[in-house]
Amino acid sequence: MSGGVDSAVAASVLKDQGHNVEAVFMKNWDEDDTEFCTAAQDYKDALQACDTLNIPLRSIDLTKDYWEKVFKIFLEECKAGRTPNPDILCNKEIKFKAFLDFAFELGADKIATGHYSIIEEKDQLYQLKKGKDINKDQSYFLHRLDQFQISKSIFPIGELSKDVVRKKAKDLDLLNYDKKDSTGICFIGERNYKNFLRKFFDVYPGEIIKEDGEVIGEHDGLMYYTYGQRQGLGIGGGHGKKEAPWYVSDKIIDENRLVVVQGQDHPSLFHTHVKASNVNWISGDAPDEDLGITAKIRYRSNDTPCKLEHDSKNTFIEFENPKFAIAPGQSIVFYAGDTCIGGGYIETRSNKNISVSYTHLTLPTNREV
Numbered sequence: 001m002s003g004g005v006d007s008a009v010a011a012s013v014l015k016d017q018g019h020n021v022e023a024v025f026m027k028n029w030d031e032d033d034t035e036f037c038t039a040a041q042d043y044k045d046a047l048q049a050c051d052t053l054n055i056p057l058r059s060i061d062l063t064k065d066y067w068e069k070v071f072k073i074f075l076e077e078c079k080a081g082r083t084p085n086p087d088i089l090c091n092k093e094i095k096f097k098a099f100l101d102f103a104f105e106l107g108a109d110k111i112a113t114g115h116y117s118i119i120e121e122k123d124q125l126y127q128l129k130k131g132k133d134i135n136k137d138q139s140y141f142l143h144r145l146d147q148f149q150i151s152k153s154i155f156p157i158g159e160l161s162k163d164v165v166r167k168k169a170k171d172l173d174l175l176n177y178d179k180k181d182s183t184g185i186c187f188i189g190e191r192n193y194k195n196f197l198r199k200f201f202d203v204y205p206g207e208i209i210k211e212d213g214e215v216i217g218e219h220d221g222l223m224y225y226t227y228g229q230r231q232g233l234g235i236g237g238g239h240g241k242k243e244a245p246w247y248v249s250d251k252i253i254d255e256n257r258l259v260v261v262q263g264q265d266h267p268s269l270f271h272t273h274v275k276a277s278n279v280n281w282i283s284g285d286a287p288d289e290d291l292g293i294t295a296k297i298r299y300r301s302n303d304t305p306c307k308l309e310h311d312s313k314n315t316f317i318e319f320e321n322p323k324f325a326i327a328p329g330q331s332i333v334f335y336a337g338d339t340c341i342g343g344g345y346i347e348t349r350s351n352k353n354i355s356v357s358y359t360h361l362t363l364p365t366n367r368e369v
Contacts, residue, residue, distance in 0.1 A: 001025050001050060001057060003042030005169045005176050006114025006157060008049035012172055013156035014112055015053060022106070023050050025059040026099060028066040028090075038182075045176045052174055062098050069093040075200055078223040081251045082329025085141075085299075092144040100152060110152050117142055117340075118158035119150055125283050126150040130338045133161040140299050143333045143343035144280045194224050206256035208235060211249070211268065219258040222251050228269060228325020233260065247325075270322035271349040276332050279315045279344030286310055291336040295319075297326050297346070303335055315344055322351070 001007050001023035014021045025046045027039055043059070050057040070089045077084035095113060103111045116131030117139045126147055131137040145153075157165055169177035201223065208217035217235040219225060225232075229248040249268040250259035261268050274297070279286075287293060287308070294303035295317060304323065309316045317332065326349035333343035 001046040002114070002182075003038075003045035003049070003176065003179075004114065004182060005166060005174065005179055006116075008046075008053070008114075008174050008176060009160075009165045009168050009172075010112055010114040010156040011049070011055060012053055012168065014154070015055065017156075021053075021055050021112075022108070023055050023057045024099065024103070025057060026094070027059060027061045028063055028094060030063040045179065048175050052172060060099070060102050062094055065098045066090070066094055069098075077329050078197060079201065080329075081222040081253045083226040083327040084329045085331055087141050088144055088331055091141055092149075096145055096149040096153065100149065110154050112154040112156055114157055115142065115155045116158055116162075117155050119153065119155060128282055128340045129158075130335075130340065131155075131158045136162050139335075139340040140296055140331070140333045140343075143282070143331065143340050145282065146280070147282070147284060150282065194220060197221075197223060204256065206258065208233065208258045208260055211259060211261060216260070222253065222256060222258060225251070225258055226325075227251075227327040230264075235260070264324075269324055271326050271351055272319050272322050273350045273352070274317040274319075274326060274332060274346055275348045275350075276315045276317060276344035277313065277347045279342060281342040282340065283342075286315075287334070287336060287341050291341070293341070294335045296333045296335070297323055298330055306334075308334075314347070 001011065003025070007023075011021055011023060023046065025043055027043075029039065046057060070086050070093055073089060074084050074086040096111075100111055115138045116133055116136040118129040118131060120127045120129055128139055128142055128145065128150060130139050160168075166177050201221065204221045205218050206222070207215045208219050209215050217233065219233075225248050227248055227250075230245050233246055233248070235246050244263040246260040246262055247264060247266065247269055248258060249261045249266065251257075252259060259268075281287070289308065293306060293308060295306045296303060301323075304319055304321070306320070307318045309318075326346060328346050328348065330346050331343050332346050334341050
């Protein structure tokens with residue numbers, strides 16, 4: 001029970017179905033920063049929802065687990081100049097592992113969350129499907145779950161739209177029926193990304209260059225930028241031959257240089273091949289090629305047809321058409337129709353099977369990680 005409208009309505013749906021429901025509030029971030037970290041207000045909202053629904057609420061402190069299993073890895077990925085997504089690891093290690101273990105200790109049979117996804121069992125395998133509300137579908141963030149985790153989970157609002165969820169909450173007299181959806185880093189909140197990371201890293205500026213090596217600006221630190229980024233570069237269109245915006249096309253990690261190109265249609269921003277590591281297949285096995293597989297290279301990207309090849313460590317993806325701003329560190333997630341079949345971490349992107357590798361740069365830190 002997060003204090004949001006989705007988990008509250010999920011609990012109500014379960015009660016209506018006749019389940020014995022108990023609620024748990026997770027505290028995963030230890031910081032007295034009420035401007036951004038809304039844990040205190042979220043707990044009050046969770047209490048109000050549980051009082052209205054007449055279900056018990058307890059809390060669990062998972063800040064140590066979150067720091068060790070999610071946030072330290074997030075910092076290391078940032079330090080390496082990659083683009084991590086901590087929400088995915090949080091689901092794998094916290095919500096559907098540490099919290100699941102806690103629920104079992106309480107005697108629970110299953111856990112339920114307010115995720116917009118659907119679980120179906122077919123041929124003795126559990127399938128993770130997209131939520132009915134395609135604009136809220138969260139299967140992308142759940143692709144690292146395994147058969148056991150999915151088998152012990154319920155997503156009560158997966159068949160509902162967000163509008164219906166809010167209406168149900170209002171009809172139930174839940175005060176959070178119109179509460180804003182949570183955004184930002186998982187359990188940490190929406191805040192200035194650069195200022196937040198500066199608490200953990202020293203500023204490490206470097207040159208912004210064009211592809212021909214001409215220096216046209218200075219960056220604040222490679223960790224603050226991602227591939228395809230346009231905003232916040234501090235350079236205007238006038239440096240080039242045409243008045244067009246600049247985009248991040250590459251990071252030369254071992255030289256601490258940020259490469260930019262002009263125009264959203266610049267060929268250096270598009271790639272057809274991806275190498276992915278640590279791929280998790282939800283069924284336990286790699287898929288057959290005849291499934292008609294598609295892939296997302298980020299949460300809001302379109303499902304794009306692709307071909308897969310595998311070796312003992314990695315999966316190699318080929319898109320028929322080039323994809324914009326493929327970012328190492330992000331997750332690439334695979335689908336067969338509306339079924340999420342797994343995903344992995346983007347290691348390299350390239351064209352014509354020419355792989356681009358990235359050298360890790362050791363940066364000084366302000367805090368031991």
